[in-house]
Amino acid sequence: MNGPLSDNEFDSLINDSDLGLPAIGSEQPAVESPPQLPQQDLSFFGKIPVNVTLEVASTEISLKELMDVDASSVIVLDKLAGEPLDVKVNGALFAKAEVVVMNGNYGLRIVELSGASLNDLTA
Template sequence: MNNQFPDNEFDNLMNNSDLGLPPLQESAPFTNPFDAAPTAQAPQQDLSFFGKIPVNVTLEVASTEIPLKELMEVDTSSVIMLDKLAGEPLDVKVNGALFAKAEVVVMNGNYGLRILELTGTGLNGLAS
């Protein structure tokens, strides 16, 4: 069964305002009955208190896994190979969770960190 209309018949149907349908009635906009009733917005709370909570920030240069036997043979001249290349960004961890990538800088004789990239988890990911 072929239900195709010639172009001129289709245009006539689209342009014809009288299709035999009753006129639309103006009504209130649709409201979903499952939507919760609007609530008053809670007053903004001062969260500056949380800015005073200390967190532990560490810089992880690299890591490796070696057998215990090999670790027991370590002395003051031993070299343990790590899993990062020289010059590669280092991991900044906050309370053990990866927070950023950084490089070490020296400022006024002290070591510091220059943040190169945030990991995307932000501080929300640290609450686990």
């Protein structure tokens, strides 16, 4: 078309749905979200052994006092009776617990988590 357009030709061009433009009021395509990273299966970490210990209490005494210890000696510790005990994982504080007996074995009932993350438990 080299000449001027007639009104019919102009209307035809405007109403032509083949222009590749979205219609007014039509929804715009959703913005593509970044691709999801594949979820890693971390279940193999569950098989890594860790050393869990229960620390009852501690105290500091002199070497002379230690040398005087015999079979009937009592060493006073720094924790009150009934106070929760420290649960350590690989030497790092993990929780507070109380001792329980289950089926004739000692066990631990966790009463408070220390808030330590797994990063804090690595040495």
